[in-house]
Amino acid sequence: MTAPAPPPGPLSAAVANLCAGLRPQVSPATAAGFTEVLRRLSAPLQVAVAGRIKSGKSTLVNALIGRRVAPTDVGECTRLVTRFQYGTVDRIEVVFTDGRKQVLPFDQDGMIPASLGVDVDRVSHVEAYLTNAVLQDLTVIDTPGLGSLDAASVARTEALLGGDLDPVSRSAVAGAEAVLYVVTQGVRYDDQQALAAFTAATAGREAGPVNAIAVLNKADTIAAETVEGADGDTWKAAMILAERQADTLRPRVADVLPVIGLLAESAESGGFTSSDADGLRRLAELDEATRETILLSADLFTTWECDVPIGTRTRLLEKLDLHGVRVALAAIDAEPAITAGALRRCLLDASGLDAVRGKLNSVFRSRADGIKAAAALASVTALAAASGDPNERRRVHDAIEVLLTKPEAHQLRLLEALTLVASGAVAMPLDLVEEVLRFGSSPDPGEQLGLRGRPHPELLAYALERAGWWRSFASFGATPAQSRVAHVVHRAYFLIWQQLRGRR
Ligand SMILES: Nc1nc2c(ncn2[C@@H]2O[C@H](COP(=O)(O)OP(=O)(O)OP(=O)(O)O)[C@@H](O)[C@H]2O)c(=O)[nH]1
Ligand SMILES: [Mg+2]
Structure with missing residues (x-):
């Protein structure tokens, strides 16, 4: 199984320290929660793949893992949460709602059996440990689809992605720190609702450009002739539609990328x-x-x-x-x-999977430390709030405040500010929203400044100018909530300026 690892970076380590320090000072129930948070902090980033029923989630999971292991189309498993995580030996475990576990064999194709041979109503979720290298720093969580006509599966998914989480599903799924949201042609109103419901699954964290990406899956099924400007080209049509959906879903997601999960799966998993x-x-x-x-x-x-x-x-x-x-x-x-090899490569290129992987790297992997740390802080806050003891709540709150004022926690504050602005919790004029969200779009200073590829002196001057602007906005004219965000943005510009100056 997964070897115990140190937290993935300095921010996670700082939050881990905070948890370890507070643990002896809180009630046993809260302390148990902190132990869980500590365990999660040292695990790989947990990414849930979510979306409507039959949108191709499991197919995409197989493509990403590079192995056809998640059952698609039919079977009990499509109604269960399955966590794919790294292990030194391939094995499947069914976890029951009472905590019991049972090891299951793979079927003859090396997949999770479509029928588990156990009482599904008593199953919490399935754990799949796989030796695939991709999973070393990313745990992928396949979830059942939303919008099913089957009431039981609706209830299950709602319980998982939102609504009232029972404690076991919470421990199974609340681990999700980021979401890859799968949509198909035509985003509907409840797709946005589902993204909002992701909050519950991620222990109080809103979905936003920091922790959510969407894909427009089944791009191959788009009728190109119905999309203006596509010139009858399927992929071009998919790009146009994905851009349109991005307008609808932003800033709930960082981006919407077209993909053909089926082609990706066949090309990547030996199919x-x-x-x-x-x-x-x-x-x-x-x-x-x-x-x-x-x-x-x-x-x-x-x-x-x-x-x-x-x-x-x-x-x-x-x-x-x-x-x-x-x-x-x-x-x-x-x-x-x-x-045959070149043909496979050509199918992979046509699938758009490379771009999805690139996005997963730039949005999730490169900031895994910050995403995990922010999710853990949200869990810690939620645990303290749930304790019902005002003293305990204050102690935890104070400890978090101390942590956040340390200079090394700036990145954490920035992620928090991005999320507040993206979710609309802190209202800002639209141009300022865009400016703030740009910071979340990339780790590259040029892109963060919205000046990609521009000459160095221009970046330097702009960073300094915006730092000054945000400082005065923080002091004059902003509401208290805006002011807190503005201070963080000011500091972010200042740090970019320092970093650019060092590169000269
Ligand atoms: N044409 C096409 N079909 C796809 C694509 N991706 C998935 N499918 C098909 O869509 C069907 C459903 O795929 P799944 O991966 O099982 O979808 P899911 O979202 O996991 O379904 P549930 O778990 O039941 O909600 C399967 O028959 C897939 O082969 C795609 O990109 N193009
Ligand atoms: Mg599925």
Whole structure:
């Protein structure tokens, strides 16, 4: 299982110290909560993959892990929370609501069995320990879909992502410190609600540009001709729609990226084989008219009479869908001798997964320390509040105040300020909101200043000017809440200025 590790960075370490220091001074119940917070602080960043039912969450999880292990489509598991975490030996454990655990075998395909063979009503969640390297610094939590017609699964998910968390689900899911939100074409009002409900699952932290990314999944199913400006190009249409959804979902999420989870999964998890490549080559050899006919619809693709066996075509459709087949055929047309490996790479490129990984790195991985520390502080505050003892609450509050005034905690305050502004908890004029949120968009000073690629002296001058502006805004004209944010932003500009000056 996971080896005990030190907290991932200085901010987490500072919060861990705070917890360890307070633990002897609080009630046994709160102390037990602090022990849990300490345990979580030294675990990898916990990212929940959430979204509507059948939006392709599990498929995307498989793509990200690089292994087809999460059941998709059918089975009990799609109604359960499954945590994929790093382990030195592959194993699956079912955790029951009474805390009991039972080890389960993988099925013959190396997947979590679609049917667990236990009483699902008494299952809290499933833990999957896998040796895959991606999981070393990221625990991925697959969640059941929202918006199901099946009442039991609605209740379960609502309990997990929002609403009243029972203590066991809380320990299973409240660990989520960041969310990868999966939407498909057309964000609906309740998708935004679901993001807001993420607050509960993350122990009081709002979803915001610091801890939430969205993907527009199943980009291959978008009808390009219905999207103005796409010129009939599916990927272009997906980019346009993703940008539109970003306008709706921001600043609840850092960004919305188009992705084709199915292609990503097939390309990354060994699903796409050399015999699939052979099948595609045979399709490429069909005469033009037949090829065009079978590519018209999934039905025609699998039923129309032609030289390529129906079994081969059905498999290709399952793994790539029509768009993926078209992408592959275009690649073969361009380079008839293309290898199976190169074809796989080409499908991966067409899936958009690389950009999603890049975003996960720049938004989540590079700031894991701050995200974890902020989530832990929110848990500590919530635990103290739940204790019902005003003295205990004050003691914890004071300790947090002391921690936050230390210069090394600045990053934490900045993340907090970003979240307050993004969630609207502190109202600001729109241009200032955008300016504040820019800090959350990237660790690169040029991008944080909104001056990417500009010459060094310009960055330097701008950082100093904005530092001055925010300082006077903090002192004059701001409400008390705005003023607290403004002080943090002032300091952030000042630190960027110092950092840039050091680089000269
Ligand atoms: N065409 C296409 N189909 C996809 C894509 N991603 C997933 N699917 C299909 O959508 C169906 C549902 O995928 P899942 O990954 O099980 O979706 P889910 O969100 O985990 O579903 P629940 O857990 O039941 O809510 C499966 O048949 C997938 O093959 C995609 O990018 N394109
Ligand atoms: Mg699923």
